[in-house]
Amino acid sequence: MLRYIQIHLYFLLPPIVLLGFLYRPLFGRRDVLKILWLSFMATIYTTPWDNFILSQMGWTYPPGSIIGRIWLIPIEEHLFFILQPILLILLHELFTHHRLLPFDLPNSLTIRTEAVIDPKEGRKDVDLKEGSEDVDLMGGRDKAVLKTEATVQTLARRPVASLVWILCMIVGAALVIEAHGLEMKIWGLELALKLGLGMRAFYMGWILLWISPVIGWLTYLGARVTKEGWWAWGIGSAWLVWVDTTGLGADRVTRRIAIRNGAWRISPETSLGLHVWQSLPLEWVNRRAIGVQVDAYMLRGLIEAEKTLRKGSKSFEVAKLAFGREMRIGLVAIYSWCRVTDNLIDDLVPANGTTHTQAKRDTLDRIRTHLIASYDKYPAQSYLDPTMDSISDMTSSTKSAFHLFSNLIPRLVPIRPFLELCQGYETDMQFPSHPIKLGDLQEDNLVNHLPIKTTDDLLRYADDVAGSIASAICFLAWSTLTTSSNPVHSHRPVRNYPSPGGAERGNRAWIVDKSREMGRALQLVNIARDIAKDATISRLYVPLASFPSASAVLDILYPASAKPVLSYKPYSIPLLDRADTLRKESEVAMEHLPRTARGGARAMASSYFEIAEQIRRRHGEVDEQGVKVSSWRRAWAAARAFWK
Ligand SMILES: CC(C)=CCC/C(C)=C/CC/C(C)=C/CC/C(C)=C/COP(=O)(O)OP(=O)(O)O
Structure with a gap:
């Protein structure tokens, strides 16, 4: 015979340990709160009920199967009130982790x-x-x-669906009345069913009366189980059903467990005697079985932003999963704003009468104005929208990226990284707007066309476009994952580089510096990968100073006319070497980010550095297609770094 505690030891603790290990890098205070809350509610709600059922001998525990009791309830049962929420929360996290939003959007959001x-x-x-x-x-x-439609009720009330549970409650009450032989009339309505079940209606009646108000109330509040939620619930429940009812297989005589093995026993006198699965009483199935107004355009922005991410960046797409949901939403909003603003400038078709450069400058100015207004006038949407509308080539999808960004990010990240990114765009604008024809570019006028002249220029550019994003990631982590600087619920934008005083302030400044080094490192890898591709549009990020001669520069820009055949190795490998140094110097700082952001930051950097590995495998040679690294290889690198 298995004792009740052995059920926990053999069947609940192992999956909890396994899932806990998988989820460990992301297990944060929110999960702790969920567990505390659910266990607490399960305990205070179930204890009186359980005591009553036990007092009526609804089920019993054979002598020797339990350690001891608190009042009538076995200590193991109390442990179950805690262990089961842990198991289900871990399962739920695992199944729903990939979702950006934890709930299904109402159909009415189709705009x-x-x-x-x-x-x-x-x-x-x-x-x-x-x-x-x-x-x-x-x-x-x-x-x-x-x-x-300004807002969407994410958890729209469901009074009709909750009626089903009210009905269950009434049936439960009627069965209880039947079991206890009570006679009850409400508004002249005879509640007794008189089915002749007597005490056998006891268990089902009390189970229904216990569970229906909770599910009914949650359903009324708008709870809806998502597809992933069903999976988590189904697997968690199936596991417990199996534990409760089934033998372990081969050794049928000695290793049968739970109900059939006598760790506990449901009294036949107090149950209906209907079995749904082996020896599982119908009542048990029952036993194991909260809204906000959200800006509809923000939700839509999130959906669009996810699409942008999927199309635009393999690295972000893989890495985003390594962050918890709080950070991921911010990351997606930042990424889509960066991608959309970059494309607005790069893909611009100037109107008649304006040059490409003028049009780009004008667009960048408007993007900057909108950005500054997003912070200065936060949350003044009415002011922002006309600014946004004045940017040319805006579509509803790009607008939603702006809207999402300006509603979410000012509260989480200071403006500085985004202004720096604009500075990076400005550097890009100094490159020729059209690929220059060979004859137009002479050895002596190269410097007029190519803005990256020295290594310092390159590092400044890398810092503007990627160091900035890295620092934004640090602020996002602090804002969403720590209490000391958590402005998520404040409705004011984050002032520039805020941090608590004292040692923590110095520590944060150091982390930001180091994160910028990591950003620069990744950008150098990106530049090494795209040397040939960028050259086709006359963009050369390798500093002019690192070329042995002006004709070597022309060889990169016009590889078809290079003699002998051009090798990229002398340019790509030094970039990767410098990236490695920057990475080594900054890696240690990652371990000082909030704990649940570390796995994601490591995964992001490691999966991107797979590109560097691939270039090295090709001895530094790249082509116009860049270097392809399979998603599997990246995912594997990200996974190793995540669970390091
Ligand atoms: C070291 C500390 C404390 C933190 C590190 C924080 C992190 C993870 C920084 C990384 C910052 C980052 C993501 C920079 C951008 C890197 C980059 C060159 C991205 C290129 O992205 P895309 O061009 O969109 O994508 P693909 O190259 O995948 O197509």
Whole structure:
């Protein structure tokens, strides 16, 4: 006979330890709170009920199967109130981890896009939502009216669905009345079922009466089980059903467990005697079985941002999974803003009468104005939207990236990294806007066309475009994962480089510095990978000073005319060597980030450094396609770093 404690030792603790190990790098205070809350609720809600059932001999524990009791309840049962929430929370985290949002969006979020012709500005895509309030975003001009739905109730109340549980409660009450032989009339309604079940209605009645109010109330509040939630619940419950009811297989006589083995025993006199699976009573199945208004455009921005990420960056796509949800949402918002702003400038088609450079400068100025306004006027959406609209080539998808960014990020990350990124765009704008023809570029006018002249120029550029993002990641981690600087619930933007005083301040400044080194390192890898590709559009990030002669520069820009055949090794390998040094110097700082951000930061860097490995395997030779590293290889590198 297995004792009750052995059930925990053999069947609950091992999966908890295994799942806990897998989830360890991301296991944070939110999970601790969830476990404490659920165990506490399970204990205070179930203890009186369990005591009552035991007092009525609803189920019993054979002598010797338990360690001891608190009042009537075995100590092991109390442990179960704690262990089961832990198991289910871990399973739930594991199954839902890949989701950016923990809930399904209501169908009503499908926002229709319709083209409206504005006589002055031509075609505009606007989002229309049926049955919603009209907002005139065009300042009363002509008839282009954008219909918006400002907010979405993420957990919309479900009174009708909760009626099912109210019904269950009534059935439960009727069975209890039947079991105890009570006679009850409410508003003249006879509640007794008179099924002749007598005491056999006891267990089912009390189980229904115990579980229905909880599920009914949660359902009323809007709880909906997602597909992943069903999986977590299904597997967790199936495991417990198996533990409760099934033999371990081969050795049927000695190793049968739980109910059939006598660790506990449901009294036949108090149950219906219907079995759904082997010896599992119907009642047991029952036994194992919370809304906010969110800006609809932000939710939509998140969906779009995820798509942008999937299309735009393999490294971010792999690495994002290594961060917990709080950080991941911020990362996705930052990434999509960076990608969208970069594309707006790079893919710009200038209007008649303006040069490419003028148009790009104009777009960058507007992006900057919008960025500064996002912080200065936060959360003044009405001011921001016209600024955003004034940027050319905006689509509803790019707008949602701006909207998401300006609603979320100012509260989490200071403005400085994004201004630096704009500085990086400005450097890019100094490159020729069109690939220059061979004859137009002479050895003596190279310096006029190529802004990266010295190693310092290169490092400054890398710092602007990637060091900035690395520092933003640090701030995101502090804002979302620590209490000392958690402005998530404040409605003010983060002031520049805020940090608590004293030693912590110095420590944070040091971490930011080191993270910038890591960002620079990754950018150097990126530049080494893309030397040939970038050269096709006359972008040369390898410093001019590192070329032996001006003609060597022309060879890179026009490889077809290079003689003898061009080798990229003299340029790519030094970049990778410098990247390695920067990486080594900064890696130690990662271990000083908030604990649940470390795995993600390591995974991000390691998966990107797989590109460097691949270039080295090719002895530094790259081509116009860059260097391909399979997603599997990257995922493997990320996984090793994550669980390091
Ligand atoms: C060292 C400390 C304390 C923290 C490190 C913090 C981290 C993880 C910094 C990394 C910052 C980062 C992600 C920089 C950008 C790197 C880069 C060159 C990305 C290129 O991205 P894309 O060009 O979009 O993607 P692909 O190259 O995958 O296509």
